[in-house]
Amino acid sequence: MVRNAAIVGGGHADWGKREATWKDLAQEAGKATFDDVDGLGPDDVEGLFVGAVQPERFAFQSHVAPLAAELLGVNASKMIARTELACASGQAALRYAWLAIAAGQLDVALVLGVEKMNLGDEYMGETQASMTNVLDREFDGVNGLNAPSFFSMYAQRHMHEYDTTREQLAQVSVKNKRHAANNPYAQFQQDVDVDDVLDSFPVAPPLCLLDCSGITDGAAGLLLVSEEKARELTDTAAYVTGSGQSCMASNSINNLPSMSAWPQATQAAEEAYEQAGIDDPVEELDVAEVHDCFSISEIIEYEDLGWVEKGEGGQFIEDGRSELDGDIAVNPRGGLLGCGHPLGATGVSQALEVYKQFTGEVESARQVPDSPETGLIHNLSGSGSVHSVMTLARDPQ
Amino acid sequence: MTDTDDEVPRRTVTIPDRIELPRLLDFYDLQDADHTRIHEFYDRLREGSLSTTQCADCGELHFPPRVVCPECTSDDLEYVSLPHEGTLHAFSTVRGSPIGMDTPFGTGVVDLDGVDVQLSARIDGAEYDDLAIGDPVSLVITEIDGPTDQQRVFYRFEPQGDNE
């Protein structure tokens, strides 16, 4: 028994440096989600899936799925779990909800992603220390490999091997922050230009501050329901059409397949494309929310998601092919670079954005033109060791 | 019901201003045989040799060292020495001050000479602008002072010739 499942709505807490706790954020996103969907309330939710990466470190709290269930009055009568897959935890939560519905175990799932990361500037060292342990802490985290220094080496290698330019990296930030400037829940709602990026603080050379996503408090929720339920509720839904993941038995530096490519992204994408019946992603995908944790990441993803030849990712952004009116509108939400990156919430927010692009409910300045009907979300996690790809469409096949 | 009630007893609880670095915020493992089955890696490093495990059954060379071979699941592993020289595959600077770390400092990925091992390491003794991909680097043993009584060590690398 394999059944279709679809997103029928959702909502966000405001993202940024919030004067609010993990529990506050969960409640805000839950309310926004239920407020968005007519015909479904907490009592209807049979499954609750919560993406959360480090509540133990950032909020001194574990077992957060039942905590969220209590806060939102959700019975979760059939299934409840928290997912932890570092930066892809939100998509992992969505994937498990999809599988539960596809398997006929439940009809209505709440997928929630919540992360509280800002403990106050005086405690940033504690936050940074916690972020280094997504790699093998004993052998990699110990060397200070937090996200900026780690991904900066991918930028350095990609520039070294493929002549990708600093300006091309900056163009990714410019594009995504332009979209975020029109996104009311985004952490960074300010336009920047290429010079702003290049002149910003060299956090981890060759990457500068504006090449980096933020340390973000945030939460997002969505309701994923069976096709039968979706058709009762709405005419416009976002159906999951494919989902792939790949890890390649890698996590620590010595075992990563490359420091300028992510073959795991290629494997995960090919799996998802095959399930969705996508032969030519550039031709067939209208909108994509990809994991731009750093500017370099989006450039590598153009290549390894199969949209352009290896090494030509820099040219892809330079030629405007990922703009709203380009070949694939990439990160109209504003991306991680513009919205910030509350780890567990990001994947949920990306999927919700694709749904909102289908329904036309986003701000006009970042609406993908010509009624998009197909979309993709992508997350990498940790050292880029795992890549997760999900395809969505207005119509189930 | 009243807003305030002077009769409600009040007491004070005192939380200490400082506590010793808790075990789970120490980046370095306890390295002795009482705490880790890869203590031989640390014992050899303390004696001046970088090493790792190799599978006696399938020959796979691991890094980091293991207790079970990920290739064939054998637990018949032996320690072998690794070269102390390599070249910089990539490098950057760490800022943002993870707790207990003396930022800023250099970090990088080193290709060890002559073996298929690539490891991350702090890069001492050079600024970012002084380094280039492919630069030769060599091992530095770093002794870790505190917060336990154990004599702990770790490895770093620095540009070759720094000590000559």
Ligand SMILES: [Zn+2]
């Ligand atoms: Zn073996």
